[in-house]
Amino acid sequence: MPSLLSFEQVMLPLLTAFFFRAWDRQFEMKQRRIESEYDYVIVGAGSAGAVLANRLSEDVLTKVLLLEAGGLPDVMTEVPLFAGELQQSSFDWGYTTEPQETACLGQVERRSHWPRGKGLGGSSLINYMLYVRGNSRDYDNWVQQGAHGWSWKDVFPYFLKSEDNRNPDIAYNGYHGRGGPLTVETPAYISPLGHRFVEAGKILGYPNVDINGPIQSGFTVPQGTVRNGARCSTSKAYLQDIMDRPNLKVLINAHVTKIYIDNKRRARAVQFDYEGLSRTVFARREIVLAAGAINTPQLLMLSGIGVRNHLESLGLPVIADLPVGLNLQDHVGSAGVHFLIDKPYSIILPRYKKSYLIHDFLLRGGGPLTILGGCEGLGFIKTPFANASEDFPDAEIHFISSSPSSDGGRTIRKVQGIGSKVCIYIYFNHPDDIKTLRDGMSLKISINVGLSEPFKAFNTTLFEPPFPGCEKHQMWGDDYLECVAKTYSITIYHPVGTCKMGDPSDPTTVVDSKLRVKGIKSLRVADASIMPTIVSGNTNAPVIMIGEKAADLIRGVIPNEVNDKKWSTTKFSVL
Numbered sequence: 001m002p003s004l005l006s007f008e009q010v011m012l013p014l015l016t017a018f019f020f021r022a023w024d025r026q027f028e029m030k031q032r033r034i035e036s037e038y039d040y041v042i043v044g045a046g047s048a049g050a051v052l053a054n055r056l057s058e059d060v061l062t063k064v065l066l067l068e069a070g071g072l073p074d075v076m077t078e079v080p081l082f083a084g085e086l087q088q089s090s091f092d093w094g095y096t097t098e099p100q101e102t103a104c105l106g107q108v109e110r111r112s113h114w115p116r117g118k119g120l121g122g123s124s125l126i127n128y129m130l131y132v133r134g135n136s137r138d139y140d141n142w143v144q145q146g147a148h149g150w151s152w153k154d155v156f157p158y159f160l161k162s163e164d165n166r167n168p169d170i171a172y173n174g175y176h177g178r179g180g181p182l183t184v185e186t187p188a189y190i191s192p193l194g195h196r197f198v199e200a201g202k203i204l205g206y207p208n209v210d211i212n213g214p215i216q217s218g219f220t221v222p223q224g225t226v227r228n229g230a231r232c233s234t235s236k237a238y239l240q241d242i243m244d245r246p247n248l249k250v251l252i253n254a255h256v257t258k259i260y261i262d263n264k265r266r267a268r269a270v271q272f273d274y275e276g277l278s279r280t281v282f283a284r285r286e287i288v289l290a291a292g293a294i295n296t297p298q299l300l301m302l303s304g305i306g307v308r309n310h311l312e313s314l315g316l317p318v319i320a321d322l323p324v325g326l327n328l329q330d331h332v333g334s335a336g337v338h339f340l341i342d343k344p345y346s347i348i349l350p351r352y353k354k355s356y357l358i359h360d361f362l363l364r365g366g367g368p369l370t371i372l373g374g375c376e377g378l379g380f381i382k383t384p385f386a387n388a389s390e391d392f393p394d395a396e397i398h399f400i401s402s403s404p405s406s407d408g409g410r411t412i413r414k415v416q417g418i419g420s421k422v423c424i425y426i427y428f429n430h431p432d433d434i435k436t437l438r439d440g441m442s443l444k445i446s447i448n449v450g451l452s453e454p455f456k457a458f459n460t461t462l463f464e465p466p467f468p469g470c471e472k473h474q475m476w477g478d479d480y481l482e483c484v485a486k487t488y489s490i491t492i493y494h495p496v497g498t499c500k501m502g503d504p505s506d507p508t509t510v511v512d513s514k515l516r517v518k519g520i521k522s523l524r525v526a527d528a529s530i531m532p533t534i535v536s537g538n539t540n541a542p543v544i545m546i547g548e549k550a551a552d553l554i555r556g557v558i559p560n561e562v563n564d565k566k567w568s569t570t571k572f573s574v575l
């Protein structure tokens with residue numbers, strides 16, 4: 001008697017096949033002819049580039065070409081819990097830092113892996129989806145550095161414009177947008193550990209706050225850029241529904257290699273590799289670089305814009321001597337403090353690769369697969385190095401409820417890179433950096449969180465085996481924690497600042513406050529590169545804001561029109 005197939009055995013492949021087909025259809029690429037000239041050519045379809053393509057092509061009389069080196073999103077990029085699996089995949093450019101002197105001491109060749117997203121959606125396609133805007137003072141500081149028009153008051157309307165916040169308790173608190181393209185939600189599933197993290201924060205004096213609301217210092221179960229439980233990259237938010245606009249051409253697998261600048265110092269055309277051929281397309285109005293904080297400066301240098309000595313040493317022509325690539329900044333972290341629990345709540349991927357959970361995710365957008373890459377709690381805290389009287393925290397705690405054993409050997413290892421895949425970046429070049437990190441994960445804060453009353457229900461204990469290389473220090477003392485931070489130093493994935501925005505007379509700036517490359521006509525930069533200083537939080541939402549504001553700068557919409565009631569929080573409805 002043949003055994004009957006179970007409901008799951010039949011339904012799972014059917015559902016998956018249905019999901020795949022629906023997904024493919026969403027991004028059907030219209031094979032229209034590539035024209036020789038467009039009004040705007042945008043390089044890179046990431047967090048900023050996708051926004052720009054959408055907004056600039058809203059005007060039906062404007063022809064826009066969006067060039068993206070990577071391909072289409074796939075089903076893996078949809079599942080929030082699998083975010084970490086996307087690193088070192090075809091969706092990752094796979095950069096590493098130069099070997100470090102005082103950081104990454106326990107990592108292969110003392111390098112940090114630096115993932116950068118490649119594909120429609122860019123880094124928003126592989127990121128951990130945490131929706132964080134940073135601190136209002138970050139933007140006011142930008143203005144003090146000469147980035148006029150980028151104060152918190154100026155940029156706040158653009159955060160609202162982009163956002164569709166779907167949690168009523170947060171969406172209506174006066175700090176959020178509704179009805180924008182970018183869906184923001186609290187994940188559908190929160191493990192018992194996530195709630196305990198917030199409870200622990202309260203006991204330690206950190207209130208449960210909306211970290212994007214009036215007060216940033218506090219603990220929260222984070223909201224993410226997710227829609228119905230699945231990732232909401234900028235390709236889903238800004239491109240998916242407009243792929244058939246007749247005035248928008250999106251090319252994937254199109255790698256831009258050079259910007260042509262004519263003898264009147266005007267950017268005229270882009271050269272790119274596509275389907276095995278090198279092609280050239282002209283821009284009637286402007287070329288906008290949105291290739292990210294590593295690739296945008298690289299492209300500028302290849303086009304003759306950079307530090308004179310550096311370009312000459314590489315045999316490149318010098319069209320504009322500008323400090324391209326010099327202001328690189330990133331957030332550094334250390335997974336220094338681990339705990340053991342005696343209940344089966346930590347995220348071990350095999351535990352969650354179960355057919356009923358996949359059903360739950362595909363059918364309802366629910367279950368543990370909706371957890372934001374394993375991150376269930378965020379805390380913005382003030383270490384002793386911050387100003388105690390200000391709401392300007394200097395450290396961010398990520399509460400990751402995953403087990404080290406779930407890593408499946410996915411350790412940090414060398415990426416087989418060519419020269420252009422290595423970024424020069426020095427962690428801890430200021431002595432306070434290491435102390436801030438040490439104190440952010442010190443006995444006083446992270447350890448106290450893990451050992452606090454709310455976690456006692458899981459019989460939580462510190463994971464005791466000392467970090468290799470740090471055995472000589474007294475466990476959990478300052479020297480031990482400093483050693484851990486230096487041994488296992490990891491990027492928090494936020495490189496920014498390589499084409500610094502500010503006053504054109506400031507020799508450290510590359511673009512002015514309207515994002516125009518100094519001394520070159522018809523060429524702007526609009527991505528993470530333009531931040532004068534890194535914001536105090538994760539960078540995806542700020543870069544999407546940059547894309548929104550850049551579109552208005554390019555279209556010539558004046559700020560007062562933005563600040564009127566057009567995008568006030570009360571006018572949108574929850575969809």
Ligand SMILES: Cc1cc2nc3c(=O)[nH]c(=O)nc-3n(C[C@H](O)[C@H](O)[C@H](O)COP(=O)(O)OP(=O)(O)OC[C@H]3O[C@@H](n4cnc5c(N)ncnc54)[C@H](O)[C@@H]3O)c2cc1C
Nearest residue numbers: 044046047048069122123127128129130256292528538540
């Ligand atoms: C692993 C990871 C986790 C992260 N987690 C978070 C998080 O949880 N929350 C958060 O707020 N931020 C997070 N970030 C950071 C955030 O996603 C980035 O700061 C943001 O996406 C950067 O946007 P961008 O537009 O500057 O560049 P990208 O989004 O990287 O876009 C650049 C695009 O340009 C394309 N491109 C590059 N060169 C070329 C070329 N020569 N020709 C054509 N196309 C090109 C790239 O393929 C890419 O699609 C994370 C980032 C990573 C990598």
